[in-house]
Amino acid sequence: MNKRFEQHVDGRSDLFIPFVVAGDPTEEATIKLALMLQEEGANAIELGIPYSDPLADGPVIQRASIRALEHGMSLEKAMNIVPKMRERGLEIPIIVFTYYNLLLQLGEERFFALVRENDIDGLLVPDLPFEESEEWRKSCKMNGIALISLVAPTTSDKRLTEIANEATGFLYCVSSLGVTGTRTDFHSSVFEFVDRVKAQSPIPVAVGFGISAPEQVAKLKEYCDGVIVGSAIVRQIEAQVDGLTNEETQVEAINQIRSYIRDLISPYEKLKINT
Amino acid sequence: MSTMVPDQRGRFGKYGGKYVPETAMYALEELENSLNEAMADEQFLANYHDELKKYSGRPTPITHAENLSKRLGGAQIYLKREDLNHTGAHKLNNAIGQALLAVRMGKEKIVAETGAGQHGVAAATVAARFGLECKVFMGEEDIRRQELNVFRMKLLGAEVVPVSSGSKTLKDATNEAIRYWVANVEDTFYLIGSVVGPHPYPKMVRDFQRVIGDESREQMEDLPNKVIACVGGGSNAMGMFYPFLQDDVQLVGVEAAGKGIHTGEHAATLSEGRLGVIHGSITYLLQNETGQIQEPHSISAGLDYPGIGPEHAYLSETGRVTYTGITDMEALEALKVLSKEEGIIPAIESAHALSEAIKQAPDMGVDETILVCLSGRGDKDVHTIMEHLGGEVDE
Numbered sequence: 001m002n003k004r005f006e007q008h009v010d011g012r013s014d015l016f017i018p019f020v021v022a023g024d025p026t027e028e029a030t031i032k033l034a035l036m037l038q039e040e041g042a043n044a045i046e047l048g049i050p051y052s053d054p055l056a057d058g059p060v061i062q063r064a065s066i067r068a069l070e071h072g073m074s075l076e077k078a079m080n081i082v083p084k085m086r087e088r089g090l091e092i093p094i095i096v097f098t099y100y101n102l103l104l105q106l107g108e109e110r111f112f113a114l115v116r117e118n119d120i121d122g123l124l125v126p127d128l129p130f131e132e133s134e135e136w137r138k139s140c141k142m143n144g145i146a147l148i149s150l151v152a153p154t155t156s157d158k159r160l161t162e163i164a165n166e167a168t169g170f171l172y173c174v175s176s177l178g179v180t181g182t183r184t185d186f187h188s189s190v191f192e193f194v195d196r197v198k199a200q201s202p203i204p205v206a207v208g209f210g211i212s213a214p215e216q217v218a219k220l221k222e223y224c225d226g227v228i229v230g231s232a233i234v235r236q237i238e239a240q241v242d243g244l245t246n247e248e249t250q251v252e253a254i255n256q257i258r259s260y261i262r263d264l265i266s267p268y269e270k271l272k273i274n275t
Numbered sequence: 276m277s278t279m280v281p282d283q284r285g286r287f288g289k290y291g292g293k294y295v296p297e298t299a300m301y302a303l304e305e306l307e308n309s310l311n312e313a314m315a316d317e318q319f320l321a322n323y324h325d326e327l328k329k330y331s332g333r334p335t336p337i338t339h340a341e342n343l344s345k346r347l348g349g350a351q352i353y354l355k356r357e358d359l360n361h362t363g364a365h366k367l368n369n370a371i372g373q374a375l376l377a378v379r380m381g382k383e384k385i386v387a388e389t390g391a392g393q394h395g396v397a398a399a400t401v402a403a404r405f406g407l408e409c410k411v412f413m414g415e416e417d418i419r420r421q422e423l424n425v426f427r428m429k430l431l432g433a434e435v436v437p438v439s440s441g442s443k444t445l446k447d448a449t450n451e452a453i454r455y456w457v458a459n460v461e462d463t464f465y466l467i468g469s470v471v472g473p474h475p476y477p478k479m480v481r482d483f484q485r486v487i488g489d490e491s492r493e494q495m496e497d498l499p500n501k502v503i504a505c506v507g508g509g510s511n512a513m514g515m516f517y518p519f520l521q522d523d524v525q526l527v528g529v530e531a532a533g534k535g536i537h538t539g540e541h542a543a544t545l546s547e548g549r550l551g552v553i554h555g556s557i558t559y560l561l562q563n564e565t566g567q568i569q570e571p572h573s574i575s576a577g578l579d580y581p582g583i584g585p586e587h588a589y590l591s592e593t594g595r596v597t598y599t600g601i602t603d604m605e606a607l608e609a610l611k612v613l614s615k616e617e618g619i620i621p622a623i624e625s626a627h628a629l630s631e632a633i634k635q636a637p638d639m640g641v642d643e644t645i646l647v648c649l650s651g652r653g654d655k656d657v658h659t660i661m662e663h664l665g666g667e668v669d670e
Contacts, residue, residue, distance in 0.1 A: 052441060052567040053450055053553070056296040062440050074565040100294050101552040105566035127294045127552065131284065154301030154460075177298050178458030 002144055004093040004121045005169055008043045014268040015170065015206050015226020018233050018261070019046040019097065021064040023073030025237070027081055029244040033237070034085050036254050038092050040261045041270030044169075045090075046124060046228065047082070049075045049098040056126040058181030060231040063238065075102045079114045086119060095122035095148060095169070108136075112143050122146040122169050130163050137166060148172055153193045164200040171201045172228060175209045181231045183210035186219075194223045218267035229264065236260050280589065285474020288592060290585035293473040295555040299453070302460040307475045309380045314482065319379060326371045327486060330404065331361040333368075334490045337646070342616040343633075350639035352632050353499065354649040355491050357511065358621065364651030365487060365511045366397040370466060372483030374401035377464035384408040384463045388452040390417055390445030391576030392424025393655065394468030399433035401466075409433040412452040414444040421576070424655065442570050446581055449554050469508025470584030473555030477513075477584050484514025491646060492518050500639065501525040504648035505627040506598065507542065507578035509587045511650035516596060525597070527635075528587060529627045531573035532600030542571035543600045544583040545591050553582035574603035574659065575623035577651070601627040607663055609633055610653060622651035623659065 009015060018037045022030050034045050050065035050073050057065070075098055082094050103111060103125060114120070122145050128136065130149065140147040146169030151160055154177065164171060175190050176183065190207075198205050207220050208228030212235075217227055236257045237244065243253030280287040293303055313319045327333040336359065340352040357365040377385055385407050389395030395411040402409030411428055415437045418425055428435050436455075441447035453472075456465035470477045470484070492498075502519055504512035506528040516526045533541030541547065548559035553568060560582040561569045573579045590596040601609075606623055609630035614620045621629060625648070632645045639645070653660070 053446065055450055055453060055555070056298070058454075059440065066441075069567065076565070099552075101560075101562070101568070102566040104551055105549070105562070105564070126296050127555070129293060129295065129297055129300050132292055132294060150297040152298045152301070155297060156301070156304075159300075174296075174298055176458075177460065179454045 002093065002121050002146055004091070005146055008092045009170055009204060012043065012204060013225040014270065015043045015204055016041055016265045016268060016270065017044050017046060017206055017226060017228045018042050019048055019228065019230035020237065021048040021050055021061065021068050021234060022078035022081060023050065023068035023071055024064040024234070025067050025241045025245050026071065029250070030081060031085050031088065032250065032254055033257070034090055035088060036258050037261065038090055040258060041265060041268065042092055043226070044093040044095055044122070046095045046097045046230070047078060049078050049096065049102055051099040051102060054099060056179055058179040058231060060235050060238065061180055064234045067241070075106050076114060079118045079120060082118045082120060093121035095124050095146070096120055097124045097126070100125050100128045108139060112139060115143055115145055120145060122148055124148040124172070126150070130159065140168070150174055151197055152177065153189065160197065160200055164197070164202070167201065167203055170204040170206050170226070171197060173197050173205055173207045173224065175207050175211070180209055186210070186216070191223050198224060212264070214264055214266050217265055221267055232264070233257070233261070280586065281474060281478050285478070287586045287589035290556070290558050290588040291474055291477060292557050293555060294552045294557065295473050296457070299457045299473070302457055303473055303475070305460070310376060310475055310479055313376050313379055319375065323372055323375055326375065327368065331367050331371060333360065333486065334494070335359045337491065337494045338617070340613070340617050343613065344636065346616060347633060347636040349636040349641065350500065350643040350645045351641065352636060353495065353644060353646045354619070355487060355515065355646060357487060357648060357650045358619070358625070358652035362397055362400055363654065364393055364622065365484060365514065366394050366468060367400065368486055368514065369468070369480050369483040369510060370394070370397035370401045373464070373466045373479070374405045374407065377407060377466070378405050380464065382462055382464040384410070385466045386410045386412065386452050386455050386463055387466045387468060388412050388445065388448040389468065390448070390579060391655070392417070392421040392428065393577060393651065395428050395433070395435070396424055396431070397468070398466050399428040399431035402433060403431050410436050410455070412436050412438050412448040412455065414438045414442070414448045416443040417445065417448070417576070444570065445579065446568060453554065469510040470513045470586060471508040471554055471556060471582055477556065477586055480510050481513045481517055481586060484510050485517045487511065487514040487648060488516060488518035491515065495646065498522050498524050499644040499646040501527060501635065501645045503527045503529060503628045503632050503645060505529045505578060505624050505650060506583060506587060507531070507580045507624065508582070509584040511648050513584060513586055515648040516590070520595060526595065527631060528596050528598040529631045530598060530600045531575060531578035531627060532602045533572040533574070535602055536600060540572035541600070542573040542578050542580060544581065545588065545598045546600060556585045558585040558588045559583055574606060574663070575627065577622065577624040578627065599631055601630045605630045607660065610660065611668070619649070620653035621649050622653050623656045625650045
């Protein structure tokens with residue numbers, strides 16, 4: 001199993017896994033954001049690869065993808081950012097979050113060569129369901145990286161067992177049936193669902209889709225091992241696009257986002273542990 | 276040549292499959308189970324055929340284009356008149372089938388995507404007929420270009436939802452319809468318009484469109500030498516070709532070559548695209564080097580799709596169907612010729628197939644036959660045609 005996952009994810013129950021789009025709004029901003037997220041207690045980072053047709057994503061991440069694509073970001077370029085993050089002190093696992101078409105065009109061989117060169121720790125392909133993923137599961141295992149699996153409230157018990165048995169890294173519970181994006185409240189059945197997943201999963205269970213408030217984090221804390229936060233952070237980044245793009249205002253912009261993150265995950269009391 | 280595709284996993288050879296988020300898997304499983312039950316239910320099939328007959332006006336006739344054939348001096352051209360189907364195109368065959376399935380599944384709402392609005396109109400039509408609520412997702416850019424069809428859909432009681440994401444056209448409307456469906460699967464049925472999307476959609480749409488080819492086989496005295504149909508996503512072509520796959524008949528699919536393949540402005544997915552994933556299916560699609568999906572171009576909105584149905588990709592690979600391209604100008608020319616020679620204004624989409632027939636007929640014998648799928652009527656295109664011809668119709 002991957003060394004960084006062992007160190008930062010395995011066996012923990014206060015996982016904070018943020019998502020950012022690579023190159024939104026610039027490569028330098030992505031590096032700085034990743035470092036800030038680590039400082040605030042992130043256990044792993046999902047590095048989103050911008051795509052023209054992100055079927056699982058809501059408007060916030062769609063807009064971020066367009067911003068990143070305007071600067072010519074690609075799967076290969078995004079993977080090449082990771083060593084720069086490492087040089088500047090990033091220790092937590094990096095999970096490449098990419099739609100399947102981008103992966104297909106890059107090719108399996110090239111992808112894993114880049115994984116090795118750039119020290120990538122995990123892969124998440126939102127449109128590669130369990131039934132189509134056998135080959136990729138094998139090669140991820142061979143290359144020592146986690147292939148993150150998703151389960152949804154509508155996933156049958158039979159599939160849940162199959163998926164949980166093969167899952168690596170952490171198991172991603174989708175909180176609701178729509179696309180990514182912030183929601184004010186969860187359906188009450190979400191908690192039963194998360195219980196059902198917890199009972200089946202040998203690895204940590206994290207919940208994602210729609211998490212944007214500390215109250216949600218506090219509630220979920222009772223049921224699962226962590227939260228994945230995407231759109232809520234990307235929305236903060238969107239609000240700071242100008243600040244993040246300008247070198248003089250970058251620190252201030254990062255700190256604005258930092259204070260949002262600090263508040264959001266305050267129920268985990270990460271900073272007390274870290275300092 | 277086996278017709279036992281797709282397999283259990285929805286694969287036509289290496290094409291097809293289900294490349295969708297986990298959240299959509301349940302919806303697809305539910306659909307697949309219900310579809311299999313329905314297709315094995317004689318009462319369901321009887322209802323479907325009854326609606327085709329009494330509501331849509333099927334069977335559509337086959338017309339011998341005598342003047343055109345004489346003028347070309349080669350093969351006899353026959354036209355399968357899908358333009359005479361209710362709402363003016365083949366689209367309704369599939370919409371009726373899927374709407375009946377939605378009712379059978381107890382869904383109260385349907386969603387659909389539309390580009391030019393033809394499938395949107397078909398969806399709105401069956402929603403009215405079967406008492407379903409209907410939302411049609413349509414790119415903002417297309418809404419602007421297709422005012423009349425937007426109004427038609429509203430008149431039929433549908434809600435047209437503008438899509439502002441991505442390039443604001445058909446592919447984005449499809450993304451949005453899938454997103455909405457997945458979030459609302461409890462009471463909503465997604466009525467897809469072509470032989471595209473994740474399994475079981477390509478198979479289902481083919482099976483609801485095969486009536487075109489089934490009727491044609493019965494109506495033609497002898498098997499035709501060639502069958503030609505236009506291909507965007509490819510539903511009229513798939514419906515036409517499927518019943519002929521086992522026969523000694525040449526099958527030709529015609530893609531939109533737009534302003535010419537070399538200009539880069541076309542929708543010639545099979546000749547210029549690469550293997551990839553679009554709307555949940557592995558097939559050929561137009562994309563840049565890194566895999567971002569590109570906007571196609573065609574004068575006909577119905578062929579203006581960056582992907583192609585996975586079964587077409589398969590039939591191209593096996594060589595059973597030959598695929599070619601016809602440009603905007605060639606299609607317009609064919610449209611003018613058919614209008615004058617036979618008194619039939621075809622849809623610009625169908626004119627692509629016709630143009631290919633006009634090219635091939637002179638090299639064939641007068642006792643040979645070409646069957647063209649005239650997939651729709653040209654009324655919807657009159658505005659576009661006028662723009663391109665500058666309002667002048669010359670020889």
